[in-house]
Amino acid sequence: xNSDKGSACRQLNRLAQALDQQIxxxxxxxxxxxxxxxxxxxxxxxxxxxxLIQGVISKCGRRRLEAARRAYDAQITGARSNxxxxxxxxxxxxxxxxxxxxxxxQLTLAARNGxxxxxxxxxxxxxxxxxxxxxxxxxxx
Amino acid sequence: xxxxxxxxxxxxxAFIAALGTLTDADRIRLRYRAASLAPGTGxxxxxxxxxxxxxxxxxxxxxxxxxxxxxxxxxxxxxxxIASAERxxxxxxxxxxxxxxxxxxxxxxxxxxxxxxxxxxxxxxIVARLxxxxxxxxxxxxxxxxxxxxxxxxxxxxxxxxxxxxxAAARRRFRRAILNEFGKDGKK
Numbered sequence: 001x002n003s004d005k006g007s008a009c010r011q012l013n014r015l016a017q018a019l020d021q022q023i024x025x026x027x028x029x030x031x032x033x034x035x036x037x038x039x040x041x042x043x044x045x046x047x048x049x050x051x052l053i054q055g056v057i058s059k060c061g062r063r064r065l066e067a068a069r070r071a072y073d074a075q076i077t078g079a080r081s082n083x084x085x086x087x088x089x090x091x092x093x094x095x096x097x098x099x100x101x102x103x104x105x106q107l108t109l110a111a112r113n114g115x116x117x118x119x120x121x122x123x124x125x126x127x128x129x130x131x132x133x134x135x136x137x138x139x140x141x
Numbered sequence: 142x143x144x145x146x147x148x149x150x151x152x153x154x155a156f157i158a159a160l161g162t163l164t165d166a167d168r169i170r171l172r173y174r175a176a177s178l179a180p181g182t183g184x185x186x187x188x189x190x191x192x193x194x195x196x197x198x199x200x201x202x203x204x205x206x207x208x209x210x211x212x213x214x215x216x217x218x219x220x221x222x223i224a225s226a227e228r229x230x231x232x233x234x235x236x237x238x239x240x241x242x243x244x245x246x247x248x249x250x251x252x253x254x255x256x257x258x259x260x261x262x263x264x265x266x267i268v269a270r271l272x273x274x275x276x277x278x279x280x281x282x283x284x285x286x287x288x289x290x291x292x293x294x295x296x297x298x299x300x301x302x303x304x305x306x307x308x309a310a311a312r313r314r315f316r317r318a319i320l321n322e323f324g325k326d327g328k329k
Binding site: 006008009011012013014015016018019020022023026028029031032034035037038042045046049050052053055056057059060063 | 165169170171172174191221224229231267268271312316320
């Protein structure tokens with residue numbers, strides 16, 4: 001550490017420590033009186049401070065919620081069959097092959113002409129795995 | 142043989158509830174403590190205060206409030222720890238600026254001597270700017286310099302002769318100026 005910088009750091013540490021101790025020596029009434037001087041209105045200072053705390057609580061709550069959503073989404077994605085990770089053309093080929101059996105042709109047509117989204121296709125593939133019509137990799141069981 | 146009882150900690154819900162029970166004086170004292178600790182951290186006091194609450198809520202670095210420690214005392218320690226670590230961090234940064242020791246006049250705000258490009262603050266410039274803050278008040282400036290140099294009250298009053306009342310008033314002006322300068326983001 002550069003000695004000048006180290007010296008400045010020590011000076012600022014001493015300053016912080018001394019002020020910190022001064023704050024401790026003030027009674028509650030003196031703190032409120034200080035707020036009236038510094039903010040013009042102690043009530044306003046108190047309200048602002050409550051808002052600062054509430055702001056952090058709200059932000060942390062939102063972050064926790066988003067993290068929970070991400071974890072849920074990851075769980076859902078992780079629970080899906082391997083077949084949904086295949087390229088789109090291969091997914092369509094799997095559906096066509098299955099539909100060529102007892103499945104109706106409408107689904108195949110919808111998938112082929114693009115009126116079904118890839119999400120729809122993935123859901124269908126998941127269902128086919130659950131029904132035992134294909135295995136995890138999209139092959140006939 | 143008795144095993145020592147494990148220390149109990151407030152969970153997030155209990156910590157939030159405890160924050161809600163703080164008195165106005167508790168909250169304002171915490172906020173002023175944050176402003177006192179802010180110089181050299183690159184943060185304003187209000188930012189430091191919120192950062193401490195956030196780290197406590199998110200239990201960052203394993204920070205958890207023990208059930209037997211009052212929340213204001215816990216948060217005060219978190220703020221002290223953050224402030225000290227930030228100043229140390231900036232003190233350790235190796236400057237690449239050949240004019241590092243220059244202290245150009247006209248910085249907009251003494252707490253924000255922040256090089257945003259490098260996320261670097263120059264502690265020496267903050268000390269210089271603090272001294273400038275009291276340029277028109279030699280008694281408060283003597284309190285500042287004496288405090289930073291760890292002088293006794295007698296030594297401070299040798300630098301700038303003051304009777305007891307004048308010394309107490311100078312300390313008050315010094316404290317209020319710092320709280321005002323390093324508290325809120327931006328000037329009122």
